[in-house]
Amino acid sequence: MNWLRRLRYLSPAYRRAEEQEMQEEMEALEAIAGRRELGNRTLAAENARAVWGWEWLASLWRDVRHSLRVLARERSFALVAVLSLGLGIGANAAIFSLIDTLLWRQLPVQDPDRLVRFNGGSASYFTFDQFRAKSGEVLSGVVATSSEERDLDAGGGRSGVGSRWSRATTLTSSACARHSDAHLRRMTIAAVVR
Amino acid sequence: MDLLQGTLDMLVLRTLVAEPLHGYGIAKAIRASSNDSLEIEFGSLYPALKRLELKGWIASKWDTSELNRRAKYYRLTPEGKRQLIEEHSKWADFVNAVGRVMGPMPGEGEA
Secondary structure (H helix, E strand, O other), rough: HHHHOOOOOOHHHHHHHHHHHHHHHHHHHHHHOHHHHHHHHHHHHHHHHHHHHHHHHHHHHHHHHHHHHHHOOOOHHHHHHHHHHHHHHHHHHHHHHHHHHHHHHOOOOHHHHHHEEOOOOOHHHHHHHHHHHHHHEEEEEEEEEOOOOOOEEEOOOEEOOOOOOOOOHHHHHHHHHOOHHHHHHHHEEEEEEE | OOOOOOHHHHHHHHOOOOOEEEEEHHHHHHHHHOOOOOOOOHHHHHHHHHHHHHHHOEEEEEOOOOOOOOOEEEOOOHHHHHHHHHHHHHHHHHHHHHHHEEEEEEOOOOO
């Protein structure tokens, strides 16, 4: 296993042992061949160490330590760098989460692909009532909302029906008959397809 | 003579077929079998040995040399032998292909 052998070189103890072994081997060869015959021993050892394959990690570690030293020395530079990075990352995260919610994520409801909104601008309560009454085979539920905040008297007390989706059943016909003014003609209708 | 990229590994494997050798012995053997045409620098041979050892194609152990000196001897492993067979056929194909393209030197020996 090539990678297993290579992994052993991550251990400093193993690397030291190999280094020792390598120096011994080269000394033995120099004894046999002569120093001049072998040439640049330091270069040979250097290239052999590169074969172990963790030079990049060692140099990365050296870079990290160097940059930490520089940052500790240049405090104001470090502060500006950290601030601008923080602001940049924060702004990106904010924009991303906005786009994510608006464009990519589906609505947080059960079966979001069955939820539809009626196009064509606003509708009146009458339209909504007709949809609710006659679309039983196609739609399993119809809701309406008005963009205007307004109190709605649904018979008993007054209940605040704001710009939230109001369940169709809370808008009774009688309540609507009493409030057949402008805002009930400007409703947005949504439905769940069966 | 300069070596093509990757040829050194193949030469080392081929040299170790006959018998285990130490690092300097391998350099000498390659020089001898190429009629002194190939001079292998120890600086490139030694890393190549370590590379082949890491790949598991050769294995090493300390032994006593002919002049009663200690040295690390490298031998071919079964895996290395398989690799050599593969590289040998690739090399033969390469030599054939280049030979066919080059042919005899044009304008010589022809009227």
